[in-house]
Amino acid sequence: MHELSIAMGIINIAKKETEKANKTSVELIELEIGSLAGVELESLEYVWETAVKNTVLENAKLEIDFKDAKAECLECNTIYSMKKMYDSCPKCNSYFKNILQGKELRVKSLEVI
Amino acid sequence: MCGVCGCGTDGVSINKPHQHEENEHQHNHDHDHDHHHHHHGDKMIIDLERDILSKNNVEAARNRGYFEAKNIFTLNLVSSPGSGKTSILETTLKDLKEKFPFYVIEGDQQTLNDANRIDALNVPVIQVNTGKGCHLESDMIYDAVKQLKPKDDSILMIENVGNLVCPSMFDLGEQKRVVIISITEGEDKPIKYPDMFHSADICIINKIDLLPYLKFDLEALKKYALQVNHHLQFFEVSATTGQGMDTWYKWLETELERNKQKNS
Ligand SMILES: Nc1nc2c(ncn2[C@@H]2O[C@H](COP(=O)(O)OP(=O)(O)OP(=O)(O)O)[C@@H](O)[C@H]2O)c(=O)[nH]1
Ligand SMILES: [Mg+2]
Ligand SMILES: [Zn+2]
Numbered sequence: 001m002h003e004l005s006i007a008m009g010i011i012n013i014a015k016k017e018t019e020k021a022n023k024t025s026v027e028l029i030e031l032e033i034g035s036l037a038g039v040e041l042e043s044l045e046y047v048w049e050t051a052v053k054n055t056v057l058e059n060a061k062l063e064i065d066f067k068d069a070k071a072e073c074l075e076c077n078t079i080y081s082m083k084k085m086y087d088s089c090p091k092c093n094s095y096f097k098n099i100l101q102g103k104e105l106r107v108k109s110l111e112v113i
Numbered sequence: 114m115c116g117v118c119g120c121g122t123d124g125v126s127i128n129k130p131h132q133h134e135e136n137e138h139q140h141n142h143d144h145d146h147d148h149h150h151h152h153h154g155d156k157m158i159i160d161l162e163r164d165i166l167s168k169n170n171v172e173a174a175r176n177r178g179y180f181e182a183k184n185i186f187t188l189n190l191v192s193s194p195g196s197g198k199t200s201i202l203e204t205t206l207k208d209l210k211e212k213f214p215f216y217v218i219e220g221d222q223q224t225l226n227d228a229n230r231i232d233a234l235n236v237p238v239i240q241v242n243t244g245k246g247c248h249l250e251s252d253m254i255y256d257a258v259k260q261l262k263p264k265d266d267s268i269l270m271i272e273n274v275g276n277l278v279c280p281s282m283f284d285l286g287e288q289k290r291v292v293i294i295s296i297t298e299g300e301d302k303p304i305k306y307p308d309m310f311h312s313a314d315i316c317i318i319n320k321i322d323l324l325p326y327l328k329f330d331l332e333a334l335k336k337y338a339l340q341v342n343h344h345l346q347f348f349e350v351s352a353t354t355g356q357g358m359d360t361w362y363k364w365l366e367t368e369l370e371r372n373k374q375k376n377s
Contacts, residue, residue, distance in 0.1 A: 002247055002279035009165045017159050021150065031165075038282050038308045085307035086340035095340050105166060110159045 069102025176286025
């Protein structure tokens with residue numbers, strides 16, 4: 001389950017930033033996750049509690065800014081929101097598309113003390 | 114536990130076939146960055162906007178630079194467990210190893226089994242055991258390549274951990290990604306696991322020798338896969354009988370030549 005790798009990546013980023021700021025722990029962490037980022041929110045939340053034990057994130061509040069996916073049709077230029085990677089254009093039914101939004105997987109901000 | 118790959122206390126080990134499993138877990142965790150700080154009394158807000166996979170992506174870029182400089186054509190083979198990654202490698206190596214210099218990196222959670230199968234063909238191979246990890250990451254490839262020492266102008270085949278989900282997110286620095294699906298898995302896999310098919314360059318459909326025994330709709334599989342990735346190119350093969358393997362070899366040779374032009 002790669003959600004554990006993701007959690008470890010987040011912890012690593014948080015630890016570095018907290019140390020650099022000469023602080024000891026994180027109160028709030030804000031993530032940005034797109035619906036096509038390949039991360040199951042439930043799985044991430046499931047591994048989170050165990051993963052953050054004894055780290056700067058142990059007592060942090062986790063806030064997730066979930067981004068819906070958007071694509072631009074390469075045939076008719078319609079911009080549409082998509083639920084699945086294989087959704088087609090609602091106007092012309094084409095599968096040829098450019099994904100504009102939904103691949104985000106970022107630590108947006110940290111509140112450290 | 115490694116703070117990045119979350120690979121568990123049993124860690125990652127990188128071994129030549131028949132070698133004792135020694136722990137070779139090195140990671141380079143440094144990078145620099147700019148961002149903004151705001152202070153509110155003792156509290157401080159750090160605006161980061163940092164990509165969580167940035168560490169792996171930076172290391173993948175480093176691998177890619179190395180491969181380009183040495184003109185090593187690198188493929189990342191991904192599939193569910195048992196689709197036939199190692200079998201396809203074995204048949205390919207048997208048929209082409211006199212023609213091109215090959216190197217192989219095998220990724221599995223446990224055992225040296227796959228590396229031993231490649232070693233039996235006298236092709237240089239390194240086994241990466243990921244322990245609890247469900248995919249290969251770029252730093253493991255970096256460490257494995259340091260041991261493997263591939264020659265210039267060679268082909269490096271990386272067999273990822275059998276898993277149709279996680280490896281899709283981790284660039285290894287490969288030139289091309291090959292997704293393998295066998296016809297015993299069902300035609301709707303591409304829409305059930307779209308990320309893997311979305312991120313692949315070509316799709317090898319394996320075990321076609323079993324077509325007469327199964328109700329499998331090849332055209333439906335391709336249709337689903339193209340819905341997820343309209344660039345995908347298909348090769349229908351049987352690693353066991355060798356049927357269709359020549360079309361994949363032809364692709365390999367064409368890409369090898371194209372890669373050489375690009376790197377020279
Ligand atoms: N009938 C048939 N069986 C095949 C073919 N290719 C592989 N197999 C069988 O499928 C099984 C799994 O093959 P492997 O090559 O080990 O598969 P893999 O993808 O490397 O498996 P993991 O590394 O464990 O993920 C073996 O029993 C193979 O003999 C094929 O083309 N036809
Ligand atoms: Mg294998
Ligand atoms: Zn359209």
